[in-house]
Each structure stands twice: as C-alpha cells, then as structure tokens.
Amino acid sequence: MIRCRRIKESELELIMQWRMSEEITRCMNSDPVLTIEGQKAWLKQIESDSVNRTWMIEVDGIPAGIMTIFDVDTVHRRCGWGYYIGERSVRSLKLALSLEWNLYRYLFEERLYNSVTADVLAFNTEVIALHKMCGCREVGVLKQHIWKRGRFHDTVLMQICADEWRAKSSSVSFDSISFEEYL
Amino acid sequence: MREQIYAVVAEILGVDRSEITDSFGTTSELWDSLAHIRIVAECESRCGVTIPFDRIVAIETVADLIAVVEGNQ
Numbered sequence: 001m002i003r004c005r006r007i008k009e010s011e012l013e014l015i016m017q018w019r020m021s022e023e024i025t026r027c028m029n030s031d032p033v034l035t036i037e038g039q040k041a042w043l044k045q046i047e048s049d050s051v052n053r054t055w056m057i058e059v060d061g062i063p064a065g066i067m068t069i070f071d072v073d074t075v076h077r078r079c080g081w082g083y084y085i086g087e088r089s090v091r092s093l094k095l096a097l098s099l100e101w102n103l104y105r106y107l108f109e110e111r112l113y114n115s116v117t118a119d120v121l122a123f124n125t126e127v128i129a130l131h132k133m134c135g136c137r138e139v140g141v142l143k144q145h146i147w148k149r150g151r152f153h154d155t156v157l158m159q160i161c162a163d164e165w166r167a168k169s170s171s172v173s174f175d176s177i178s179f180e181e182y183l
Numbered sequence: 184m185r186e187q188i189y190a191v192v193a194e195i196l197g198v199d200r201s202e203i204t205d206s207f208g209t210t211s212e213l214w215d216s217l218a219h220i221r222i223v224a225e226c227e228s229r230c231g232v233t234i235p236f237d238r239i240v241a242i243e244t245v246a247d248l249i250a251v252v253e254g255n256q
Contacts, residue, residue, distance in 0.1 A: 085215075085216075088212045088215070089212055091212070091215030091216055092209050092214075092215060092216055092219070093209070093215075093216040093219040093220070093239075093240060094209075094240065095216065096216035097216075097240065126216075126217040126220040126221055127217065129220050129224070130216060130217075130220060133236060133239075
C-alpha cells in the first residue's frame, strides 16, 4: 500500500540523508548542506503552513520519499509540485506513474485545482518524458534559469490543467493513494 | 535483436553484459523509473520501433522488453 502522510520528527535524519545524496541532489535545483536543527525548523514550518503541503511517501510501511506542493495560489487554484524517491528498493516506473497520477487526482478532483506546474532541469530528459507520459505538456524553456555547480542550467516548464487531466484520467487506471491532511 | 537489447540494458544500468538474463528486470534496484524510460528510449532508437505506452508500463523483465520490441517491428 502507498500513502502520502505527515512527516515524523524521527524521519528528519533519513530525509536529510536522502536530500544530500548525490543521486537525488544532482537533479534538484539546489545542493543544500542540511543540519538536523535546520530540519527541525523545516518540519515546524511545514506543519504551520496552511496552504503548501509536504508529505512522506510511504510504500508498504517503509518511508520512501518526499512529495511537496508549493506556490499554492487559492485564488487561481494552481500550484507547483515535485517529489523524489530516496529509498532505492521501491523505485520503479509503476510507482512513479502512480504517484503522479494520484497527485493529479487529489489536486484536480479533491482540491479542485485548475493548473499544476512542474519545472525540470533540462538535462533531466527522463523526468520530462515521465511527466509527458502522465499527461503534462511542455510549456517552454526558461533559459539559464538555475545556477548549479558552477554554471547556469535551462529549466523546462511543464503544466497540466484540470480539463487535460479529465481527458487523461479516463484512459489510465491506478490504485488510489491517500494524502493526509495537516490540521 | 536479443543481443542488442541485452547490450542496451547492460550499458544503461552500468553492469556487465554477463549479468543480464531474460529474467533480469524491475526487481533490480538499478532498474528504476528513470532507467526504465532510458532503456525503452534507447531500444526504440537502436531498433527503429515505437513502443506504445501501455506496453512500456507492462515491461518487467528483459524477456518482456525483447517481446515488446519484436512485436512492434
């Protein structure tokens, strides 16, 4: 069973290790140097945030990765999102598709959002392909948008709207994943 | 064809060709979602085929991959 639930303080060390690992950080916009004190402050900020959400992805009881929605705009009903899987043993195309489709189902069908965007470093062509498989369009390229490891990188902006999700969702099937609400 | 696909899988996963068998597949930690997409794209390019989405998702082993590529030629 897969679910997205609140992060526990006891998981902060694990999350810190994931986020600073080369295999995760090489495809992220930043290469942070994290501390457990900083992680505790980050968790407090997550728990007090009334609009943006960050969840632990749990697969068969194992903490597996982090999913986040950010830049939530409740007027225009849109947000950005991203995730990573830190637990290598559960990584698969099926999990990736299931997570992305479930996030769209949750945002468009439960939360009634209208637009969801993702930005991906242009060299990360597999993730761009993955988003397209899930129904996203490539909006365009933000040239030299991210400074990382001594040079600027292009970013590909991707989007899916509620009407596009409705069309896509009728052609795919997937088991439902729950998203725990923060109080 | 079979040898070509074995070579693609070994190259992308960074393992020795001798480790690749028909039953090798997604149960390996190396064969994650991004490797899956890279393997399919490389097989499409080298073998001149286009694999439908539902078949891409269904691939779990090298044997499945070979069957899908051969079936779409």
